[in-house]
Amino acid sequence: MGRTKIVGSAGRYGARYGSTLRKRVRMIEERMRAPHRCPRCLTPGRLKRVSVGVWHCTKCGYTFAGGAWVPRTQLGKTFAPEELRQMGLK
Numbered sequence: 001m002g003r004t005k006i007v008g009s010a011g012r013y014g015a016r017y018g019s020t021l022r023k024r025v026r027m028i029e030e031r032m033r034a035p036h037r038c039p040r041c042l043t044p045g046r047l048k049r050v051s052v053g054v055w056h057c058t059k060c061g062y063t064f065a066g067g068a069w070v071p072r073t074q075l076g077k078t079f080a081p082e083e084l085r086q087m088g089l090k
């Protein structure tokens with residue numbers, strides 16, 4: 001192993017798309033898979049990205065809408081998911 005030292009998870013793209021783009025993909029994917037804290041039970045490292053913008057906590061079963069690559073975005077910091085629901089945005 002150790003075959004994808006530089007591009008990491010972006011190694012699945014092989015030699016395609018150029019090295020700069022693959023390094024950028026790796027940066028985003030590492031941020032996505034890093035341990036994030038669940039907004040309900042506050043347990044870090046149990047959040048899983050179900051699809052783009054949908055996050056699921058494997059501990060308390062909480063599924064919520066967040067950022068595409070990270071659970072909390074700038075908008076998400078301004079409004080908690082519960083507040084967005086009250087405002088009828090979800």
Ligand SMILES: [Zn+2]
Binds near residue numbers: 040041042046060061
């Ligand atoms: Zn949770």
